[in-house]
Amino acid sequence: MPRFILTVNGKEQSVSVAPDTPLLWVLRDDLGLTGTKYSCGRGLCGTCTIHLDGEPTRSCMTTIEYAEDQEITTIEGLSQDGLHPVQKAWIAEDVPQCGYCQSGQIMTAAALLRENSMPTDSDIDVAMKMNLCRCGTYQRIRKAIHRAAEEMRRG
Amino acid sequence: MAEQTTISRRDFIKVSSAAGAGLVIGFYLPAKNRLLAAGIESQKSFEPNVWIAINTDNSVTLTVGRSEMGQGVRTSLPMIIADEMDLDWSQVQVSQAPAHPDRYGSQSTGSSRSVRTLWTPLRKAGATAREMLLEAASRQWMVNKSECYTENGAVIHSKSERKLAYGDLTTSAAKLPVPPKVSLKSAEEFTIIGKNIPRTDTPQKVDGTATFAMDIEIPGMVHATVVRCPIFGGKLKSFDSRKAMQIDGVLDVFEIEEGLAVVAESTWNSFEGRKAVDIIWDEGATGDLDSSKIDEMLISRSKKKGAVGRKAGNAKRALSESAKIIDAVYEAPFQAHATMEPMCCVADVRNDMCKIWAPTQLPQRAQKDAAKITGLPIEKVELNVTFLGGGFGRRSFNDFVSDAVEISKRITKPVKLLWAREDDMQHDYYRPVSRHILKGGLNEHGDVTALTHRVVAPSIIFSSYVTFPVPFREKLDKVALEGAKNVAYNIPNILVDYKMANTAIPVGWWRSVYDSQNAFATECFIDELATAAEKDPFEFRLELLSNSPRDAGVLHLAAEESGWNTKPPIGRYRGISCHASFGSYVAQVAEVSVENDDLRVHRVVCAIDCGQVVNPSIVKAQMESGIVYGLSATLKGEITIERGRVAQSNFHDFPLLRIDETPEIEVYLVNSSEPPTGVGEPGLPPIAPAVANAVFAASGKRIRRLPIRMGDLPGA
Incomplete structure (x- = not known):
């Protein structure tokens, strides 16, 4: 089995798996980073979203081989203390219900705010529309993104 | 619509499982309390009933007997107890009850009934605890109880302004008899009920630490997925696992009650193995239904x-x-329910015990089913209720729990079972x-x-x-x-x-x-x-x-x-x-x-x-x-x-x-x-x-x- 050196949340990790193994399963089963969830396995729902070199990426559709040379950030590494402005806004707006899709929602929202410090509702729609939430927390997600944007602008 | 005249679907389950009867009884039988009073058991915390444990560090653990699937029971149910107890909300820690045949009453979560059915019992539980703490403090001060009141997790003597935190009263309160009758607050007296208390589960749900069944890891655990007959009413005729067994990490493929199990070293290996099994189904009588x-x-x-x-x-x-x-x-x-978390469960079946971590809306039934599958007495089946990644009624059926128990029993190893999305959607x-x-x-x-x-x-x-x-x-x-x-x-x-x-x-x-x-x-x-x-x-x-x-x-x-x-x-x-x-x-x-x-x-x-x-x-x-x-x-x-x-x-x-x-x-x-x-x-x-x-x-x-x-x- 080939060995891969990954940079996950700033730390180098080594794993031996088949080259076409999706990053999602390496994170969860090999590295114990279970904050990233599985839901559709086909890039349809956004639940497994992580950052690859800062870009929101579906880890269920990304092979380990492809991810090897890139900086991987998961929900566990989004902030030192779990209080990235997006996470703080999520708490302030009481966003999660079952919570299962929220890691993916937060990772997508954090990537949006890095590119766009003052997103409009339609910017949010475009960035977030591939992230499904069966509990229907969308309205609070929208509010929380506006709140996080404001906090980030204030610095 | 008058509630009492409505036969709800889950009342039916309650009647059938006879689990509902435990609630009231369980409540007012503080067995531990009597043991403490008799000096048979020594314990520092004060547990007036199954829902409440007041710890000596003044924290209070409130137990939730219904499953958290996003509807907020890990917040709303403790709020009801905390208000009648006059707790300071910051004292409150929430714990999830494991399945038990009767200790927590019915644990069936559905029919939008957690708050409506537990409203009065939980208020009584809180008021009982409060009354006992009040009694304990007044005895300690040797004053009349009517001169004392409770506020923010403490008993206060009005005249002298003396104050005892609940945590300081655990030993003395535990020795008191449970009052047969307590009075409940009127709506105007509520201090917690009616407030936008932030959900207790939010912090863990935004930093990735919330534990879903899929996140449980135990030593020696292997991974599994299932293949069910795609035709309803059909069954397995034959299968050939030779190709699947050639895939790295695939450990075993065998028939289970509802189709096939593919066991592997990782989830991905089990999914890959699943695709490689050649299966012939007996379509039964339903093969032409549309x-x-x-x-x-x-x-x-x-x-x-x-x-x-x-x-x-x-x-x-x-x-x-x-x-x-x-x-x-x-x-x-x-x-389809299409919960974002597909059906999953972790089971560890041993000769003399069985441990399960399940996102289920019907924990007592799952525990019973597991006892039947393993042949173990029910008290040897420990079933922990994890967070549910959505429920909506789907998880009132425990087919996925039975799968995991059956697989673990067969391979004599702990197993994490995960259904692929496709199986989840096609077997709802x-x-x-x-x-x-x-x-x-x-x-x-x-x-x-x-x-x-x-x-x-x-x-x-x-x-x-x-x-x-x-x-x-x-x-x-x-x-x-x-x-x-x-x-x-x-x-x-x-x-x-x-x-x-x-x-x-x-x-x-x-x-x-x-x-x-x-x-x-x-x-x-x-x-x-x-x-x-x-x-x-x-x-x-x-x-x-x-x-x-x-x-x-x-x-x-x-x-x-x-x-x-x-x-x-x-x-x-x-x-x-x-x-x-x-x-x-x-x-x-x-x-x-x-x-x-x-x-x-x-x-x-x-x-x-x-x-x-x-x-x-x-x-x-x-x-x-x-x-x-x-x-x-x-x-x-x-x-x-x-x-x-x-x-x-x-x-x-x-x-x-x-x-x-x-x-x-x-x-x-x-x-x-x-x-x-x-x-x-x-x-x-x-x-x-x-x-x-x-x-x-x-x-x-x-x-x-x-x-x-x-x-x-x-x-x-």
């Missing part, structure tokens, strides 16, 4: 008389004497397909004189619980008439009947259950009657609700807040509906635009009367949630059957509502101190008819089938 045959069966059944669920006056005669008769047929399809217990035949009669003044509604649908109870004793009269499944038989409208002649139409497709409790289809049919048809009577749909309903103040109340509130009597923005049209379910009253106004074949729902105004509100933010969240869930079934996916199989497999062909399709939702709560009623489900039933009625306002075209398809719109 949706059109099911529709034909429903049509033919709908022509026969059903079992009567409600009869007032003589509807048949009143119809024949009406000045105007309106009739219509409504249809709703099968729906679906919301039943249904057909509704409605007739209404109007007199010359436009008053409704008669209403008949025949519901034709598979029965969940008669098809999914065949092994249970059935407490209903043959063929009358009252649950299937929920939301149809209990229409609140004051109509002199009503006949509601049910024609059973079972199929091989497994059916189950889908959020709000039959209320979802029955409200769609009833509330759209009432709109048709309003049109025939040439009356405003809001005024028309209000007139018919003159004897139903709570229904009328929410209808009025929703209309007012939506600006019903004002003109909507250009190009937008409004539809209204109201429906009571699970003890609560909800009305909604949907504002839509229809341009060519593009239907958009822009705004939904929702009013709910659920009695005393425990946590306004959570109630609003549940309304938002029910509306979005209901909009998916109104505008997006449906489950269809082809060759005995579910035709859909993932979110590309079973789409869910997305953020860009989500309307602005405003929720208004009726201020009430009536006992609390359900909120998890009641927000859902009114949304489909509100949208369909708005489409009619926009286009003059009636929507009588869900989900709304482009071909149903005027521009198509």
